[in-house]
Amino acid sequence: MKDHIPIWEWEPGDPLDEAHLEQCPQCRRQWESRRYLDFQASLAPEPDPAPFFASRVAHRAVSEATPIWLWLEKVARKTIPVFATLALIAVLGLLLSNSRQPEPVEYAELLGEPAGPAGVEELTLDDVIYSLSLPLEESSGENQ
Amino acid sequence: MAKTDPELVADALDGDPKGFEELVRRHQSLVFRIVYHYLGRRNEVEDIAQEVFLKVFRSMGQYDRRRPFKAWLSRIAVNSCFDELRKSRVRKERLFSQLAEEEQSRLETCYAKFRGGQGLDEAEAESLWQWLQRQLQELSEKDRMVFVLREVEGWDYSAIAESLDTSELAIRVRMSRARKLLIEALEKRG
Numbered sequence: 001m002k003d004h005i006p007i008w009e010w011e012p013g014d015p016l017d018e019a020h021l022e023q024c025p026q027c028r029r030q031w032e033s034r035r036y037l038d039f040q041a042s043l044a045p046e047p048d049p050a051p052f053f054a055s056r057v058a059h060r061a062v063s064e065a066t067p068i069w070l071w072l073e074k075v076a077r078k079t080i081p082v083f084a085t086l087a088l089i090a091v092l093g094l095l096l097s098n099s100r101q102p103e104p105v106e107y108a109e110l111l112g113e114p115a116g117p118a119g120v121e122e123l124t125l126d127d128v129i130y131s132l133s134l135p136l137e138e139s140s141g142e143n144q
Numbered sequence: 145m146a147k148t149d150p151e152l153v154a155d156a157l158d159g160d161p162k163g164f165e166e167l168v169r170r171h172q173s174l175v176f177r178i179v180y181h182y183l184g185r186r187n188e189v190e191d192i193a194q195e196v197f198l199k200v201f202r203s204m205g206q207y208d209r210r211r212p213f214k215a216w217l218s219r220i221a222v223n224s225c226f227d228e229l230r231k232s233r234v235r236k237e238r239l240f241s242q243l244a245e246e247e248q249s250r251l252e253t254c255y256a257k258f259r260g261g262q263g264l265d266e267a268e269a270e271s272l273w274q275w276l277q278r279q280l281q282e283l284s285e286k287d288r289m290v291f292v293l294r295e296v297e298g299w300d301y302s303a304i305a306e307s308l309d310t311s312e313l314a315i316r317v318r319m320s321r322a323r324k325l326l327i328e329a330l331e332k333r334g
Contacts, residue, residue, distance in 0.1 A: 008323035033330040036258055037323065040276040041295040043269045047180040047189050049172045057194050058165035061201035073157065073205045 007034045149213035153204055168197050171214065175221045181296045182225045182289060184277035196224045218307040226285055251275055279329050283322050290315055291322040 005017055007030040021028050050056075147155070147163075149170070155163025175196050180189045199220050207216055254272045257264055264272065280288045286308065293299045293307065294315075301319075305312045 006320070008320050008327055029331065030327055032259075033327045034323070036255065036330060037276075037326050038295065039258055040272050041291075043264075043273045043276075044181050044296045045270070045273065047176040047186065049176050049193070050190060053172055053190065053193075054165050054168040057168050057197045058161050060194070061164060061198055062161045064198070074159070077157075 005031075007031055010034065150207075150209035153207055153209065153213065156201070157204055164201060167200075167213070171217055172197075174214065174218065177297060178218065178221045178292070179225060179228075181292045182222075183228060184274075184280070192224065192228055196221045199224065215303065215306050218303075219309065222289060222307050225289065229285055247271060247275075276326075279326055282329070283325060287318045287322040287325075290318040291326070294319055 004024065005020060005027045007027065010016065016031075021031055147166070149167065152163040152167045156167065172193065175193045176189055179192045179196070180186065183189075183192065196217075200217060203220075207213065250268060250271045254264055254268050257268070280291065283291065289308065290304055293304045294301070299307075301312045301315050305315045308315065
């Protein structure tokens with residue numbers, strides 16, 4: 001005789017070896033139990049929600065809801081894009097301003113001083129403007 | 145035209161209670177069925193179903209609107225059933241004690257009628273269903289849920305896998321195991 005049929009694995013629509021069922025009392029008994037089990041499952045009663053269940057639950061949900069989380073979520077959903085745009089503009093602005101700042105070495109070169117780490121660190125924009133303005137004042141005095 | 149579930153969720157999140165009420169109305173039967181058929185406690189179904197919907201309301205912000213609302217709701221209902229079962233394990237043991245003799249004889253009548261192709265009256269059907277509920281208590285909590293969703297609710301394996309957050313293969317294995325145990329229980333009863 002062939003192996004027993006795993007009755008518990010059978011799904012509606014699967015082929016069933018009826019010839020084997022005819023010959024095998026164990027499989028036949030299990031098949032009968034399986035049919036009875038399916039029948040029992042089909043007897044499940046239908047639970048009916050009370051007539052105003054939905055409105056009662058909705059009312060309770062809204063009244064119990066902590067306004068803070070609802071409010072925070074609402075505010076977050078509306079303001080996140082605005083904050084994200086502002087942050088992007090700030091980052092772009094920062095990058096742009098950094099790229100436009102002249103290299104300190106150039107000022108040192110303008111003054112005719114040797115460019116080097118020590119000289120560069122001490123030189124400020126005011127120093128450069130001041131030093132550039134000196135010869136102009138002197139020459140204007142000479143003209144007078 | 146009726147609004148879709150994701151549209152109703154959006155309404156509810158914008159503070160419209162009618163949106164949420166409509167969602168509850170649409171899906172209350174699904175939740176009632178899962179809770180009742182899984183836990184088997186008629187008098188507590190409404191309270192537990194209400195808790196399920198309150199959880200849904202509180203976590204609606206996490207719902208991914210590209211996915212079916214029903215699957216998301218089912219997952220919450222299933223997890224609530226597991227929580228409820230763990231809370232009430234002691235009580236359950238008291239509820240499902242030995243079968244009374246009278247009930248035993250009624251079950252025998254049911255089986256005889258089933259074999260003879262006769263219909264059952266309401267009390268007999270109720271007894272048989274209660275008997276199945278008691279057998280289901282012997283299964284692990286997940287095997288029981290798989291059996292209920294598949295055999296009682298008629299869900300397909302992929303939907304069950306999604307609700308239990310596991311693979312379809314794992315669900316089929318659980319289903320086989322559950323059926324095998326229940327068939328053995330039926331055979332032991334004679």
